[in-house]
Amino acid sequence: MPRSTWPPYAKFASCRARSSAISSARSRPIASGPAPAGHPETAEDPLAVIGQSPRRKEDQRLITGRGRFIDDIAPSGVVHLALVRSTHARARIVAVDATAARTLPDVSVFLADDLPGLADPLSASRADRTNPYVRLDTPRPQRPLARSEVRYVGEPVVAVIAPDPYRAADAAELIRVEYEAWPAVVDAEAAMSAASPSVHEGASNVVGQVVKVIGDVERAFAEADLIVEDHPTHGRVTSMAIETRGLCAAFDPAVGTMTVWAAHQAPYHLRSAIAARLGLPAESIRVIAPDTGGGFGPKEGIYPEDVLVPLLAHRLGRPVKWIQTRTEFLSSSHQARQQTHHARLAATRDGRILGLDVRLVKDVGAYHYFSVHEPTNTINHLPSQYKVPAFRAEGFSVVTNKTPSAPYRGAGRPEAILVVERLLDRLAARLGLDPAEVRARNQIAPQEMPYRPGLVYRDGIAVSYDGGDYPLELRRTLDLLDYAGWRKRQADLRAKGRRIGLGIAGYLEAGGSVRPGEWATVKVDERGHVEVLIGVSGSGQGHETVFAQVCAEYLGAAFDDIRVRGGDTTLVPYGYGTGASRVAVNTGNAVAVAATEVKVKACRVAAGLLECAADDVRIEDGRAFVVGAPGRAVPLAQVARLALSDRGLVELGGPGLWATRFYAPPTVTWSSGVHAAVVEVDVETGRVTIIRYAIVHDCGRQLHPVIVDGQIVGGFAQGLGVVLGEHVVHDDSGQLLTNTLMDYPIPRADDMPPLVMEHLQFATDHNPLGVRGVGEGATGPPTAAIANAVADAFEGRLDVTDPILTPHRVYALLREAGFAPD
Template identity: 55%
Template sequence: MPIEPRGALAYRDEASGELLVWSSQQNPYRVREALAAVLGLPAETVRVRIPDVGGAFGPKGSVYPEEILVAAAALRLGRPVKWVETRREDFAALGHDREQAHSARIGFARDGAILALDDTFLADVGAYPAEGAGLTQNTVNHLPGPYRVPAYRCAGTSVVTTKTVNAAYRGAGRPEAVFAMERLMDLGARRLGLDPAELRRRNLVRPDEMPYRPGLVYKDGVPIAYDPGDFPAAFERALALLDYSGWRERQRAQAGSARRIGVGLACYAQGTGLGPFEGATVRVDPGGTVYVLVGVAGQGQGHATTLAQIAAAELGARLEDVVVVAGDTGLVPFGMGTGGSRVIANAGPAVARTARAVRARATRVAAELLECAPEDVRVAEGRVHVVGAPDRFVTLGRVAQAAVRSKALRATGEPGLNACTYFHPDTVTWAFGMQAAAVEVDVETGAVRLRAYAIVHDPGRAVNPAIVAGQLQGGAAQGIGAGLLEAIVYDGAGQLLTASLMDYAIPRADDLPPLPVVLLEHASAVNPLGVKGVGESGAIPGAAAIANAVEDAVADLGVTVREAPVRPGSLWEALGKGRDR
């Protein structure tokens, strides 16, 4: 649930004739295309801007009727029109997700090796399939996860219902896949008499098997091949971070009491950074400011910082001189927007490539000014200096001034210290991670208290580790919410019952223990920066880890957890049924 509800502002600029639209969105190009198509306008006359947005998480990547109606009203009335939805409207109209029902089975050899995995599931897509079959396909492709699965069959069916349309909520079909697979792993461990950690150890893909090919084709049409990584090492690091053996000792000490301890594990492999492309423009002005123009829009992920870091490093500018301008169709003509953990994996290489092109232009012009060969100059900290003579330099601002009339750039056919390039990935990058949870269950009330949590993730090359950790912690909070609290509920007549924060519970700060993060970096083999997307990763395994932990605490009482969230009422009822058996 985004903190900020949706909103839009539109008016026609009388001077230019453009329809100007501001929207709380993720993809300005998708909005522009929809406005042009529905209102019968040339796309060139529609300009969409996405300001800083207070959370989006996927559902704001869809185009909604209100955005079109606001623009239509502005054109009809000849004056600006503004609309901001209420929280109740947000709950009712913003796309929902996560409603799937699985019938899955898994086969193991006596030694615990997975032999086969079979799943049939239904996905509720609401009143109409706004996202097509994309989310259902994500579930199919991500169900085997980081495990060796020699035989796999899966069939997913998208079902239209009378509920709100679905949307690609953070994880977009992957959390459901992980929930099903990780529940099977725990059930299998119990049946085989193995510790859940040991069963996973025996089935995780090893480093020497990379690039591992699970025999599936991703939705971009490319056969899946996992990026380099060390799944077993990450797994062991997560167990240590949680203090797995310590919590097992506490579990034994509290066995048979009213407050039971349970430990849950959940692993995932995630395709990130779907194309087909992303672009960037980098321009240095005479004052030395470096402008980075990108089509992706930010909703709190820290794009402005990470993209500025990439630009500064590749160009040789000072970080404080870099300004990132994002989410404006009038500045970058083509883009695919934010979503699918794609910004660092797509916009990052586009910014890097463009910054290098600007640096090459800067060395030509600076060499002309310094009367030396281009290969004899270096760009660093906002200056271009002669190698071996750091006192002989010109600033990037001075180079930008000279670049307008520079003879050195005549051969390029374009003046100025600027460039625009696009990056087209061959396919997605594959990230891996694991989360572990320790819970305390009150068997008399069904209340669940989260006692400890651990997060380990492989983001490829982490451009800004602090931002990566923040993304993982924020995602984990949402995953924990999905495991314990959050649920959209309708009554029998189709009326929404959870239309306010009085009815729809989300985690509060005091609901969460510390969320320690460890990053184990293995550079992507398919991305030129070595990065892997991370925006959705933290939210993917949480519900599965929580469900496994709760069942681990009360399995001896006859309880099997089959759905999320695991709320006190339903758990108390299950405990009662278990006692009656």
């Protein structure tokens, strides 16, 4: 695309020698699927707003420092919460001495037994009732404050309230907690043994089990020409949002209402949890999600602090505020990904897959939020882009004495990609075939779409891949990488002592989770200004821009005249949260449906003003005019004023240009793509350098291409972080060893390698907009592609089973394989 339209990160790339250079090819139009329902133009319409990349409406506010984040909320008379947290992973609480803290002026201290609401367990999240894979799902709910026993380092034990956060922290340091330490349970597979201590006394450590079988697996392996085995492990990570968690709550006893500000991905869900805790009607509680610096999944759950802050505000009759420190984030915000796998692949001698058999164990920490969610996602993404005639997968969720886990960007998909893509490379090495050829021989062909692999999604509906061209994605990725050229250069460079490796990873991304859908309201006021109200909250995705584009396209209002508001439980009847790559599919189509209804009403009113049939009215850029006679026009503001008293609109829902509509897709959509990497491994140090990285992605119709680029690049960066060393580490006693950014490295700008991207746009027919989810797909492939490339640099003889490829780890692998001295 022209340099003038490159996203900012691409423009800056040429300014620093070590920064990444990003290019993006957009030569391929929407290739299949119907034009969006109710939309007269084709996808190539030059007047279309969708598919363009206008400046983000949010940016002016955020870049100039006028954003309002949770720490900017400061109601009059606010007091602050600090927490005394457990210093042991597993221990009995013998005694708590808060005498010194309670003698301080204006300081209050609360233990679990001081208020009824402090000891009651948090509401537990269960598996989807429609999930057919579930064999076991047993909640292990957490209390707001630990009572008698602690189960992970960082678990809240005592709440302290003071006039400012510094005095609250000082008071918390004066509190002494006596513990009787017990042996910690830190290995999930060992925890499954009957000999293991119970994380929750008297209960099994296995809290979830999911199973899926397709075809005759035993026969497939019996008839296979060869069987490839692998034991890949994905380490524990944290989401590391740039803004930590935080809440502020204010109760008005005069009217019995409470306002809660929270950096939360699901405000309505949080409202329900608070209402249940306080015994108040949900309508009396307003939850507002202000500007939020990243979510990624772990800000979707209900934490102890989420009920502690409102509960204490209600009890004290004063606003209460809590802002999480970075150390608290690392020890107590939900973590993710830790999963081990025992995998086998059955194949013919020409590289055709016959069967796949995987057993996985998920470490969910001391408590769990959706214990079987990620194992289910892993199972449904294991077959990926490939035809797998026989398939068996069994997943177990196991509690340990670690920080609770929750879905994090990708939520089981990165683990699946690592398993199947490493198996394919091992198969290629066994057969002496190029890894690209093995993938090409097994990919689902475009003429087989919609393809039904035999899986069933969590909504209970049989999986059907809704279009796309996986072989084309592979070919385009290899072309962008110059795969053939690098294969030739690889041998020459190897003769000179340089170890160059090439790696590939294909993937699918189920997105648009129903839950069961989303509401949206579109309103036109008497000035012709349009307000779009949505039930989801944003944390950097560009909702204010993208949904203004959708509204502009379907209503015909001027983009600059549209304002989008969300993240407030007073705006629409309900909202089901931002996550699972669902917002574009659910909320985007809800906006389109509501805007279309408003447009129908506007055309009816404008027809009377223009003395023509309603079907002859077109609305564009805030003007209603007669088709073929653009001079005969009236402004949308005039139409809106007249609509307020137009009795003819009664049959269309009532006077006025507004509509509230709910949209629910039939099931999930399936985005897809291929990543490929060229790396060099320094045998003397173990350092891995990414020379080139290519991405081809298909998320259906792109609403805002630059925002799509941002999702892809951001997802890649988080996947790269794992390779570079993002890894939550606990010792044998359950102590957290990575509790600062000194110990938990995240990628810097100069860690980003050169990227080249291309987007295919095969529109889905599962929703009017033709869109698929894009938020999570790019997070998983980097670990597999780079791991494959590192192994390829040594002819597949490096036993790479873990995507964490720090110099220390790679050098250890080199020594094991005999490529480096002991």
